[in-house]
Amino acid sequence: MEFLEISQEQFTAFAAEETTSFLQTPQMADMLAKRGYKLNFLAVTINDKIKMAALITSISVSGGAKLEINFGPIGNFDQVIFNYFIQELKKYAKNHQALEVKVRPDINYMVFDSKGQALEEANESFISEMKKLGLTYNGRHVGYEEQDAVAEWQYIKDLSEITDEASLLKSYNSNAKRNVKKAIKNEVIVRAATYDELAEVERLIGNTGEKRHFATKDLDYYQELYTAFGDNIEFLLTFQGETAIAAGVFIEVNREFLYLYGGSDGAYGKLGGPFLMQHTAMLHALERQLVTYNFYGISGKFDGSDGVLKFKQNFGGYITQKVGEFSYYPQPIKYKIIQGIKKLLGRV
Template structure:
């Protein structure tokens, strides 16, 4: 561990101090590791929930300019306070001296609070992978080694969804696309088709207001029941809205069933006219076989339209004229847009509302000049068709992005006695 040996050098180059909200947000916006979880808005949300105490620990240079930092959330564990840095710190882990100074600052801050430890989940790429999970480059073992040399304990490389922070994320690079149509062409064949089906099925995407968050919560509840996970309560989403403001967008994809019905009624009339025309032309046709084939197709189209019309009327009677079919929470940051949370109504799966939301939000990124779209978590399992996360993976793969494998969790002991007791207790539980 190098905290002591580098102390003189660190003191000359940088010093640590608490950062203001504005300073921290400016640092996050400019940092290659920046993200919505390392912002003052995230700090406000955690504080207003009352679930944790927070601190903005920073490093400043000789001009008092912040050059690294972290939002630390302290929660009460069985053996005492434990610090957490979600998708941080904002620090170049390849700069050993800077990482040393950041580690020292975090250690000192946590020690003053009487914390047992500080855990972090750096938002650095350990290994970039293809959409199918194949390595696309070399693993960043230097980053892991730099943390470990400073006394951080690495939790290892696991698969599955993280209980606190996802280690596997799916990303699409939007640079090079000039329009939504260009973007659409980059998707897989099925996903392109699904975007068009949604567009032709009267699916409209809009932002929800705060007093409509119950709609968002309800849709997420539908998915949580189906996929067997615990949905967050409504108060959590209200807290996100209040803390992040315009940087959190709760989007809904609604099906306007009146519009959908009218569309199929128009198609029915068109198909019926074509069937009548072909039927009238059949007796005098020189090529009756060809006409019969076209007539059969026209009649099938009429039957299909009749079925769609009956289905639409039934849905309107049961669910109303406008039905929220999918919803998503999107977090804006200067570096990326994150698809953070979502849900959908399986009864309307064939309208492809979730696909419509994704295409809409990526299109909005292009309008803002933002080139990184973060689909967020996947399980990291690519070779098991029965994996519970398979459906999520295949949905995201349809947009033709790539995978980032993050390094995962590191824990820095602060009170070694209590940290040892906690580790011993955890070992007993696992046995």
């Protein structure tokens, strides 16, 4: 095995087959570069063939650099190769004078049914392996405010056995079926947004984000997404007459359609617009011959307080919880000193 930096072209070719997250795509790399991040592409090869790879970001912080890998490394999971990647990543971080490294793997900790009942045992062995490798475990997070970098909790619908609109509708609960029919009866229209309409997308998603307490993006971000992902992204707007009442952002990543962001105007909630938008997006996923529809983020709370989860449950699916966040400090004494100074200065 060999650990090395690879070109973006090599990463692009590998990610085309292996990535499971939009965060580990060349399109996201281009966006991050525009936003001031330094990027590198790391890989483990065996006999010159890439087996595992990752897009790693670097940003300057007081005293050094902060490195991050979000939902990577990618590749067919093999614990031996993964462990080797982490061991070499630690050396890489030291050589590049990094102050902190954060890794958020795209590895499941647990899988639950739609109501939050566990379907399998917790993946404690992976966490133990990471600790043995010298990484600090920052734990798993619950709540939208705590999931700032990646969605650790995801709601997913399997489309592999669904072949047409009739079987798709049949997979919903009665509330979703009723609201889809209501929206159609109310002459609600769902269509792709143009580049010039992205301000409406930003407005609708931003309003919902404030109410639900989850992070949203600015207009520039949506414009960059639109340009970067091309045919692999859809911005859908839902209209009642001339009024935009709901919006969503959907990205194709390999065989999955990801519902990245969404929002709606609550004043028009009784028209069923958000239900028809989701139904339309899933029809588009079927047209693209995708086998998974990922509703993406939920809070991880199953006490009835998560309205976003309640909405997504209408369509049927299951829940995954990722293993969470790990850190490594190549210069631990320096890191502690800098953190102490920041605390004294009131910056933490």
